[in-house]
Amino acid sequence: MTSLMLRVTAAESLTPLVKRFRFEHPRGATLPLFSGGAHVVVEMPDGDMLRRNAYSLISDPQDGSGYEIAVRREDGGRGGSRFMHGGVRPGDQLRVSLPLNLFALDLRARKHVLIAGGIGITPFIAQVRQLLRMQLPFELHYAARSRTEAAGLHLLPDVPHVHAHISDEGNRMDLGAILSGQPLGTQVYTCGPEGLITAVAQSGARLGWPKSALHSEVFQAPPPGRPFEVMLARSGRTIAVGAHQSLLEALEAAEVEIDWSCRGGACGRCETRVVSCHGRIEHHDHWLSEDEQSAQTRIMPCVSRFRGESLIIDR
Amino acid sequence: MRATEFSPSIPSRPVYGGLRPHGALPSLMLAEGAGGEALAELAKADPPVMRHAQLFYVPSGAPAGPDLAARLRGLGPASYVEGPSWAALRPRFVRALADAHMGTRLYLAGSEGLIGQAMAEALAAGLPLEAIDAEHRGDIARRMQCVHCKGITENVTTDPFICAHCGLNLFVRDHYSRRIGAFQGVCVDAETPGIVPEPQEIKP
Numbered sequence: 001m002t003s004l005m006l007r008v009t010a011a012e013s014l015t016p017l018v019k020r021f022r023f024e025h026p027r028g029a030t031l032p033l034f035s036g037g038a039h040v041v042v043e044m045p046d047g048d049m050l051r052r053n054a055y056s057l058i059s060d061p062q063d064g065s066g067y068e069i070a071v072r073r074e075d076g077g078r079g080g081s082r083f084m085h086g087g088v089r090p091g092d093q094l095r096v097s098l099p100l101n102l103f104a105l106d107l108r109a110r111k112h113v114l115i116a117g118g119i120g121i122t123p124f125i126a127q128v129r130q131l132l133r134m135q136l137p138f139e140l141h142y143a144a145r146s147r148t149e150a151a152g153l154h155l156l157p158d159v160p161h162v163h164a165h166i167s168d169e170g171n172r173m174d175l176g177a178i179l180s181g182q183p184l185g186t187q188v189y190t191c192g193p194e195g196l197i198t199a200v201a202q203s204g205a206r207l208g209w210p211k212s213a214l215h216s217e218v219f220q221a222p223p224p225g226r227p228f229e230v231m232l233a234r235s236g237r238t239i240a241v242g243a244h245q246s247l248l249e250a251l252e253a254a255e256v257e258i259d260w261s262c263r264g265g266a267c268g269r270c271e272t273r274v275v276s277c278h279g280r281i282e283h284h285d286h287w288l289s290e291d292e293q294s295a296q297t298r299i300m301p302c303v304s305r306f307r308g309e310s311l312i313i314d315r
Numbered sequence: 316m317r318a319t320e321f322s323p324s325i326p327s328r329p330v331y332g333g334l335r336p337h338g339a340l341p342s343l344m345l346a347e348g349a350g351g352e353a354l355a356e357l358a359k360a361d362p363p364v365m366r367h368a369q370l371f372y373v374p375s376g377a378p379a380g381p382d383l384a385a386r387l388r389g390l391g392p393a394s395y396v397e398g399p400s401w402a403a404l405r406p407r408f409v410r411a412l413a414d415a416h417m418g419t420r421l422y423l424a425g426s427e428g429l430i431g432q433a434m435a436e437a438l439a440a441g442l443p444l445e446a447i448d449a450e451h452r453g454d455i456a457r458r459m460q461c462v463h464c465k466g467i468t469e470n471v472t473t474d475p476f477i478c479a480h481c482g483l484n485l486f487v488r489d490h491y492s493r494r495i496g497a498f499q500g501v502c503v504d505a506e507t508p509g510i511v512p513e514p515q516e517i518k519p
Contacts, residue, residue, distance in 0.1 A: 110441045182417045185441020208340040208418035210445035 003043070003097045004031070006067070008090050014070065018119065018151035019085055020058070023067045023096055030064035034099035036127030037189075037217070040067060041263060043095040044083045050252070053080040053221070054263055056122035056191075057099055058155055060129050067096065070151055072119040078221055078244055102267050103189070103217040105130065110185025112138040113178065115200055117192025118145075121152030123217060124191065128156060141165060143173040143196070175203040190216040220264050222246035223284055225305040231312045232256065233275045247301035256315050258301065265303035272299050272313050279308010318353065319451040321519045328489040331430065331449040334422050336361030342420040343411055344392070345433050347373040347401065349452040350424030351383040357422065358390045368392040368422075369411055371404050373429070401429050408433065412440040423449040428458035428469060431496025438493065455519050460497040461485055467497055473514040475503045484511045 006023035013019050025031060034057055044051040059068035073085045088094065103123050105112055112131060114124045121142055131138045143165040144150035156162050165173035179188070179200075188209070190200045197216040204214045224244045231238045241250040248270055251258050261269040265285030274281070274297050283293040285300035292298055299306075299313060318333055334357040342364065346354050351372055358365050370392035374384045388395045398404035421437050423430045430449045437447060456470040466480025474487035478500065485500030492499065504511050 180416070180418075183441065184412065184415050184417060184419070186417045208337065208420060208446070210443045212445055213417065213443055 003041075003095050005093050006031075006096045008088055008092045008094065009066065011088060011090055014151040014154045015149055017149065018070055018072045020068060020070050020155075021084065021088065022059075023069075023094070024065065026093065031067060032098055033064050034061050034126070035101050035104055036061050036130035037103035037105065037123045038099035038101035038126070039103075039123070039262070040069070040099050041097040041261075042069070042084070043097075044080055044088075046079060046083045046087075051078070051080045051083060052263055053084075056103075056126070058122050058125040061126050062129075062133065067099070070119070070122050070125075070155070072151075074221070078224070080221070100261055100267075102262055103191070103215070105189070106187045106215070107134075107136075109187035110137070111183055111187075112136060113182060113186055113188045114138060114140040115173075115175075115178065115188065115190040115192070115196070116140065116142045116152065117190075117196040118143070118149075119151070120190075120192030120196070120217075121150075121155075122191075124189070125152065125155045127189075128159075128162070131161075132157065132159065139163065139178075141173055141178055143167070143192070175199055176207070179203050179207050179209065186213065188214045190214070191218075194218060217266065218264070218286065220284070220303060222249070222263070222303045223305070225282060226307060228306045228311070230306065231310065232315045233312050234315060241305070246303060247299070247305065251301060251315060258315060260302060263302045265300050268300075270300060270302050272301055272315055273297065274299055275312040275314050276310070277306075277308070277312075278310045279306060281306050281311070317452075319453075319455060319519050321451075324489040327491045329427070329431070329449075329491055329493075331451045333450045334424060334448045336364055337420050337448075339363040339367055340418060340420050341367045341416070342369070342422060343371070343408070343415065343437075344368050344422040345371045345404075345408060345425075345429070346387075346423070347425030347429045347453070348375055350426075350429070350450065351387050353424035353450040353452055354422065355383070355386055355390065365390050365392050369394045369396075371396050371398070371408055371411075373398055373401055373404060373425070375400060401432060405432075405436070409436055409440070412437055412442065415440070415442070419446065421447045423447065424452055426453050426456065427451060428456070428496070431458060431491075431493075433496075435494060435496040455517060457487060457517060458497045459485065459487060459500040460492065460495060461500050463502060467495075468500070471500075472517055474517050475511060475514055476500070487517060 007026045009024045010022035039054045039056045041054045055069035071084045074081045140162045146168045190197050227243050239254045261267040268287040277296045282305040284303040456472045459468045459471045461478040464481035468479040475484050483502045486503040488499045490499040
């Protein structure tokens, strides 16, 4: 994974829970440009643990002077966001991967409809800049519980394409209305909680939208679970995976070479062949198809876990 | 007349999955000749499909003739437009596509030339491929594009054939362009001018 050591040049609270961070090259070099929807993986050395979390870039894709991310503090999370909120200050240096986009706009579309829930607004902030620059037709629907929690409102331009749906102002998002009457060639992008993505898929199906026109991105942290053990076929070693650790993190801690990219079960880079499985793989990824998951012959170590007698993987 | 079953070929060669009911969604329907029967069968399988359908029909070449046109009108589509040819109906069909929304389905039935051209218009208008059902009925003549002069020759029934534009002897390929809705015709005697295989009738 190609990465750069970057300096934090700004850390600013947007809302009580969301903080914006800006990274620049320590010697002022220009950073590679990206496209709207791209993310970076930030490495956080936290004690004897190395955490890696993916964050969508919210700065202008055409501006190489720095990368910006917005981080929501998840107090019940695994600690990455708490580390960013509590421990990272301007002047600190962090290792940041080069941008990668798994949620790019389909530029063949006639129109783009962006649907965000909560912190799911982040990939759209850069996409809105890209769409405005390219003068492409779009609308953004942004659902948030309250105006004070809606961090995106501080980051989005004041343009008529942006529609804020604030629940406590009695202005909830009506997906049926958004998805009805869109012109042919419209593509829909959803980012937010799983429930929102499911709701868009269901409304879309009811209104006859083909699945290929509905895109979504969930950045899930690796879910915790029961500790388990995995045997590595190539070395014969057995490694233990802790309750709040992912299999990928356990492999990394054991210094097993493994390629990765999104660390959220979406990109497919860390896909690993299962040599034998006596038990049940708890698949949490969005990469393997349902058939592939139920065959239990492959596992995505970044998010999936195991429960049962024994699991041997091809690593 | 039944839907045509084509022999297996290269992946480029379109196969038409037939018209399947998708419920009472807004739809555009276009049929030519015997393709009208496919629409009538669709309506029989799923009567509500007609309530939101704009139906376009070209009766030409239909063995059942005017009877089929009357039957289609009698199925009670939201609107019914009849024309003497695809060329005559095309502007109204394109207008209907321009007014259509995501969630609209397209049902096409008839010759490959009609299906291909209407599908090309629909895709250019932004209709997703997954929103299109097509069923082949009627003769198996092909719409061919000459790869040399780019001219289109309609209703090709033999292989090889003579390009209606540049006069080259063209071999009928299964290589198909979704964008222009035509098969590719390639000069058959480029290396041995004048030695042209005996024309054979095209098979499904």
